[in-house]
Amino acid sequence: EVQLLESGGGLVKPGGSLRLSCAASTLGFSTYSMNWVRQAPGKGLQWVSSMSGSSDYIFYADSVKGRFTISRDNAKKSLFLQMSSLRTDDTAIYYCATGFGYSGANGFYFQDFEYWGRGTLVTVSS
Amino acid sequence: QSVLTQSPSASGTPGQRVAISCSGSNSNIGTNPVNWYRQLPGTAPKLLIYSNNQRPSGVPDRFSGSKSGTSASLAISGLQSEDEADYYCAAWDDSLNGVLFGGGTKLTVL
Numbered sequence: 001e002v003q004l005l006e007s008g009g010g011l012v013k014p015g016g017s018l019r020l021s022c023a024a025s026t027l028g029f030s031t032y033s034m035n036w037v038r039q040a041p042g043k044g045l046q047w048v049s050s051m052s053g054s055s056d057y058i059f060y061a062d063s064v065k066g067r068f069t070i071s072r073d074n075a076k077k078s079l080f081l082q083m084s085s086l087r088t089d090d091t092a093i094y095y096c097a098t099g100f101g102y103s104g105a106n107g108f109y110f111q112d113f114e115y116w117g118r119g120t121l122v123t124v125s126s
Numbered sequence: 127q128s129v130l131t132q133s134p135s136a137s138g139t140p141g142q143r144v145a146i147s148c149s150g151s152n153s154n155i156g157t158n159p160v161n162w163y164r165q166l167p168g169t170a171p172k173l174l175i176y177s178n179n180q181r182p183s184g185v186p187d188r189f190s191g192s193k194s195g196t197s198a199s200l201a202i203s204g205l206q207s208e209d210e211a212d213y214y215c216a217a218w219d220d221s222l223n224g225v226l227f228g229g230g231t232k233l234t235v236l
Binding site: 035037044045046047050059060061062095097104105106107109110111112113114116117118119 | 157158159161163165169170171172173176177182212214216217218220222223224225226227228229230
């Protein structure tokens with residue numbers, strides 16, 4: 001079983017930056033696509049970003065495009081999310097999750113988020 | 127606008143069978159496989175169903191998924207008190223180039 005541990009959350013002012021990390025326990029880290037999903041307080045799940053194992057494919061939700069950057073270090077079995085120009089509506093628990101990438105009829109897509117971390121809380125407030 | 131629509135709530139009594147529906151469109155459920163996730167209060171989501179109707183190892187066969195056209199459904203048979211949770215459908219959307227989650231269905235076991 002894969003264990004994931006997020007870190008880096010905290011309180012930040014609007015317009016500020018934060019870098020989240022996700023450490024994985026699995027030796028097969030590079031075979032997984034990795035994903036960030038967030039959940040605002042009392043709300044549902046919202047996909048944030050996904051990256052393939054070899055970093056060839058990267059996608060972002062429109063709400064974070066241009067402000068957030070996903071990256072990974074396969075040697076260190078780690079995933080990152082650099083967040084800048086933070087807004088109050090970015091306040092949420094941020095989860096990292098393993099997944100798989102597939103080639104479909106209309107291109108590459110991500111699916112099957114099997115293992116999840118416990119999440120790290122990001123609060124954007126003045 | 128691409129969305130996955132779920133009923134906000136569902137309920138059932140112990141032992142009963144309940145179904146949770148998820149409605150999408152051609153750009154998501156109509157083209158790509160559906161996942162279902164369960165989230166118990168205060169915990170991370172858990173993958174229940176992948177590829178429309180497949181269960182990961184360890185998920186009881188009380189949980190089953192199906193898809194028809196642009197809609198999907200999660201059925202839970204032999205309802206148990208510990209099934210009380212939020213359930214989310216999800217699918218890749220080709221128009222958005224991203225994963226869409228449904229709004230979630232809160233299941234109450236009466």
